Amino acid sequence: MGKHVLLIEDEPNIIEAISFILSRDGWKVDTHSNGHDAVGVVHDKAPDMIILDVMLPGKNGFEILRELRAAPQTADLPVLMLTARGQLKDREMAEKYGASQFMTKPFSNAEVLAAVRALVAK
Amino acid sequence: MSVVNILVLVCFAYAALLFLVAFGAERAAHRGRSNWLRSPMVYTLSLSIYCTAWTFYGAVGYAARSGLEYLTIYIGPTLVMVGWWWVVRKMVRIGRSQRITSVADLISSRYGKSSLLAVFVTVMAVIGTTPYIALQLQSVTLSFAAFASVEPNSTAFENSQITALWVAVGLALFTILFGTRNLDANERHHGVVMAIALEAVVKLIALIAVGIFVVWGVGGGIEQTLARIDASEIGTWQVQGDRWAGLIFLSAAAFLTLPRMFQVLVVENENEGHLRTAAWAFPTYLMLMSLFVVPIAVVGLDLLPAGSNPDLYVLTVPLSEGQTGLAMLSLLGGFSSATSMVIVASIALSTMVSNHIVIPLWLRYSGGGAAMSGDVRNVVLLARRVSIAVILALGYLYYRMSGGGTALAAIGLVSFAGVAQFLPAMLGGIFWRGATRSGALAGLSVGFVVWAYALMLPSFGTGMVIPETVFLEGPFGIEWLRPQALFGIDGMDPLIHAVLWSMCLNTGAFILVSLLSFPSPIERLQGAQFVHVFQHSDAPQSWTGGVARSEELMIMAQRILGSSEALSLFQTEAARQGLAGYLPEPSPDFLQRLERELSGSVGAATAHAMIGQIVGGATVSVEDLMAVADETAQMMEYSSQLEAKSTELTRTARQLRAVNEKLTQISVQKDAFLSQVSHELRTPMTSIRAFSEILRDTKGITAAEQSKYSSIIHDEAIRLTRLLDDLLDLSVLESGRVTLNVQDVPLDEILQRAIASSGVGNLEIKLSGRDNSGTIVLRTDPDRLAQVFINLIANAQKYCDAKTPVLRIILHLKPAGKGEQMILDFVDNGSGIATDAQAVIFEKFSRIGEQNAPGAGLGLAICREILARLGGAITYLPGQGGAAFRVSLPLKPVNDLHL
Structure with a gap:
């Protein structure tokens, strides 16, 4: 049984693409597509890592990350952040709130896969 | 009736006339009918108290003794009035704004309202003026005696001291009566001024009458008189340059500093404008007064026996010719000169004595403060009256003690030199802010000591006050301190010597001590007000x-x-x-x-x-002083300039801040926009890249997956293209460089085209108020307007969440403002747009809610821009049930479509 990844992303096509890639690599992929209850979903599903988009309806990715880092059980959870805004400021914000890794869309599938593997292997 | 008795009668009648004139003027002034009292001519005539008995009688005597030198006494004031009228104007302005009552008040007020200076100046003025009053008494008694002497066996006026006493008493009464009616010295003495103006006329007429008599009656016409003058000693006397310069200076200085001149020049001045008249009229008066002096002197020297007093020629020449009437007029002229001077001088001195000596002493020793003690008003009046009596008594005593022996003119000049000592402190005070109280005190003291030692005391005669040895060898054998040869300068005219040294040392001490000492705050305050009296009105x-x-x-x-x-x-x-x-x-x-x-x-x-x-x-509080005392006019001006500059800077800074804020805002907006654009572009690109990599790299991908992913790539590519189109469209619209293709098109046609080109899907469209006949013709860009309609229909398709979505399009026409408007409402039956979101729906990228519907949120922004270009508007219509947009356009389009 592969490790468990939770993908929090609102763009259906991107969800489909990432799910496809990770599933083929043997990961168990759960998806969630809004920011409101994302933190609760993370606690419920207790994934081995999450992939988190920044621009989410309801609550943005940085906010979610901050809340995750504040809770003891998710303080060390590996988080790969994805953003389409691609500005330096976003990278700084991600570092500040404690993202494990930060990637800009569009990404290469191989990179995402490698990052997920590396983060969970640690 | 003897001539003497007539004379006494005439004098009484004249005195009575003066009383009447003064009384009438007071009454008129009291009733407010004093316009004629305020004429500049009355002011000018009142200045003639400068011409005292010394001038009236003495000038002829002076001419008989020293030739034309008597002219210097007239030239000094003439120069002041003609060339230095601005000094007088400044004094008058200061006098008025500071309510100055006397020379002593001026100087004390300028130097920090110093009581010490006031007392000092008052005492010096009394010392300087007393001989002068004595001189007037002497001239009156001498003139009476001269009259009596032509009367054989007359014993009248033999006791000249009794005559002088009566004159003094009479003058004291007159002065008290008219000089102390008003307490406020700034409420002018109309009665007195009017009386002395009349006296001025009388003395001028008298002197001219005698002059005419002498030239045409005795001398035998102008030419012969001129010949007489040429033949006499007067014509041959040399003019001594230094003495002339010294005397002109002295008389000019005295004109400004004599207490009585200050009284008429400054205190009694009604109107600064009067100075303009006086500037030419007073010198004219002086010229007329001096016109016949030489002829009278020459004829007097010729006619009268040697040894007769030339000071009385004005009187004795007509008398010797048997012209008793003319002599009487002449006597009245001399009487006028003497009395007017004594009256004004004693008013001026009594004001000084009571204000600066009696009242302060009384305040100090009356046992209470100003508020607690009795009626000060009465005390002040009493003090003035007593002072007048005392001053006249002093004059009388001086007259008795000096025995009337000295030549009249000599006393006059000694007196002039005494009061001239006020000049440096006075002029320095009104023109130099750096002048200090200590400086003024030092200058005045030094000047007065030198004057007393070198001029006044020696004037009593060698050996009278100062022992003869002092004159010859100096005090205690110190040779350079000899009274008439100070610092070893020997052989100078004693008067010029004393004036030179006293004025030089006075001025030197004044300047030096002023520079070395530091003025008190109140001095600096007063100094600024005096020096800058024309700038500071308040x-x-x-x-x-x-x-x-x-x-x-x-x-x-x-x-x-x-x-x-x-x-x-x-x-x-x-x-x-x-x-x-x-x-x-x-x-x-x-x-x-x-x-x-x-x-x-x-x-x-x-x-x-x-x-x-x-x-x-x-x-005075420290703050007040800090605020005010240090402010010179320049500093005030400088500070106001600074203030203006600072206001300007503040304004500029504010503008800069506003611009900066705007720029920041624009920059923030631009960042947000770029961030949005980046997101909207990267999202489809992400899908395209991810799926194309999957298609490329995944082995064993199913045909269904392959087909699905290919179409995702295709759709995202189209989305990307549309987004770029919208962005470009919007940027063109926003920049205003859009080209409109304006035509006359029926509204219905545009609407139908829009509906047809939006694949309606399951959306039902209901048109109401439709203009089937096509009579509503718009002059507009049909493609752009259709784009707006398409966007609105597309929004309804995308976002209307009703089970059976319906879009009603309602047309109505509304007369409004300049022209009729076409109004088209697009109302769907969905749940509408939340109130807080309504404000932002027309902004770029303002996709609201969590819809995952395609579109970057540029549609409404584009609609808004298009309608703005077409001269119309799009607004959200709240409260219609579903989402409702209203498009309005003018029917008769205004010319300025933004082409």
Whole structure:
């Protein structure tokens, strides 16, 4: 049984693409597509890592990350952040709130896969 | 009736006339009918008190003894009035704005309202003037005696001292009666001024009459008289340059500093404008007075026996020719000269003595403060009256003691030199801010000591006061201190010698000590007000209010100004402050004004002290002084310039801040926009890349997956293209460089085209108020308007969440403003747009809610821009059930479509 990844992303096509890639690599992929209850979903599903988009309806990715880092059980959870805004400021914000890794869309599938593997292997 | 008796009668009648004139003028002034009293000619004539008996009788004597030198006495004042009238104008302005009552008041007021200086100047003025008053008494008695001497066996006027006593008493009475009617010296003495103006006319007429008689009656015409002059000694006397210069300076200085001249020139001045008239009229008067001096002197020398007193030629020449009537007129002229001088001088001196010596002493020793003690008004009046009597008594005593032996002119010049000592402190005070009280005191003391030692005491005669050995060998054998050869300068004219040294040392000490000493705050305050009197119309504040109680101030003011005047002053101030009743707040401003009013009655130093007593010692706060005292006019100007600059800078800074804020805002908006664009572009690109990599790299991908992913790539590519199109469209619209293709098109046609080109899907469209006939023709860009309609229909398709979505399109026409408007409402039956979101739906990228519907949120922004270009508008219509947009366009389009 592969490790468990939770993908929090609102763009259906991107969800489909990432799910496809990770599933083929043997990961168990759960998806969630809004920011409101994302933190609760993370606690419920207790994934081995999450992939988190920044621009989410309801609550943005940085906010979610901050809340995750504040809770003891998710303080060390590996988080790969994805953003389409691609500005330096976003990278700084991600570092500040404690993202494990930060990637800009569009990404290469191989990179995402490698990052997920590396983060969970640690 | 003997000539002498007639003379006495005439003199009494003349005196009675003067009383009447003075009385009439007072009454007229009191009733307010004093316009004619305020004529510049009366002012000019009153200045003629400069021509005393010394000038009237003495000038002829002077000419008989020293030739044309007598002219210097007229040239000095002429130069002042013609060339230095601006000095006089400044003095008059200061006198008025500071309510100055005398020379002593001017100097003390300028140097920090110093009591010491006031007393000093007063004493010096009394010392300097007493001989002069004695001189007038002497001239009157001499003239009476001269009259009596032609009367054989007459014993009248034999006792000249008795005559002098009666004259002194009479003058004292007149002066007290008309000189102390008003307490406030700034309320002018109309009666006195009018009387002396009349006397001025009388003495001029008298002198000219004698002159005409001498030239045409005795001398035998102009040519013969001129020939006589050429033949006489007078014509051959050499002009001594240094003596002339010295005398001209001396008379000019005395014209400004003599207490009586200050009285008529400054205190009695009604109107600064009078100076303009006086500037030419007074020199003319002096010229007329001097016109016949030489002929009278020459004829007198010819006609009268050697040894007769040339000072009396004006009188004795007509008498010797048997012209008793003319002689009597001449005597009246001399009488006028003497009396007018004595009256004004004693008024001026009594004001000084009472204000600066008697009242302060009385205030100190009467056992109470100004507010507690009795009626100051009466005390002041009494003090003035007593002072007048005392001053005349002093004059009489001096006359008795000196025995009337000295030549008249000599006493006059000694007196001139004495009061000229005020000049440096006075001029320095009104033109030099650096002048200090210590400097003024030093200069005055040094000047006076030198004057007394080198001129006044020796004038009593060698050996009279100063022993003869001192003249020859100096005091204690110190040769360079010989009274008439100071510092070893020997052989000079004693008068010029004394004037030179006293004025030089006086001025030197004044300047030196002023430079070395530091002025007190109040001195600097006063200095600024005096020197910059033309710039400062209002006095800066020096009293700090609040401490004084208005009632106490009122009581004090009533005692000095009188009840009604004090009450009206207080009422006016209370009204100005907007208070009911008659007690104003003791604001610094009011205290300042009150002090000025009081100083008109009792002098600056005393008024300052009196208010100080009530206000409580702390007359000037440090803050006030810091604020005011250091402000020279330049500093004030500089500071106002700085203030203007600073205002300008503040304004510029504010503008810069506003621009900066705007730029920041624009920059933030631009960042947000770029961030949005980046997101909207990267999202489809992400899908395209991810799926194309999957298609490329994944082995064993199913045909269904392959087909699905290919179509995702395709759709995302189209989305990307549309987004780019929208962005470009919007940027063109926003930049205003859009090209409109304006045509006349029926509205219905555009609407139908829009509906047809939006694949309607399951959306039902209901048109109401449709204009089937196509009569509504719009002049507009049909493609752009259709784009708006398509966007709105597309939004309804995308976002209307009703089960059976319906879009109603309602047309109505509305007359409004300049022209008719076409209004088209697009209303769907969905749940509408939340109130807080309504405000932002027309902004770029403002996709609201969580819809995952395609579109970057640029549609409504584009609609808004298009309608703006077409001269219309799009708004959200709240409260229609579903989402509702209203498009409005003018039917008769205005010409300025943004083409």
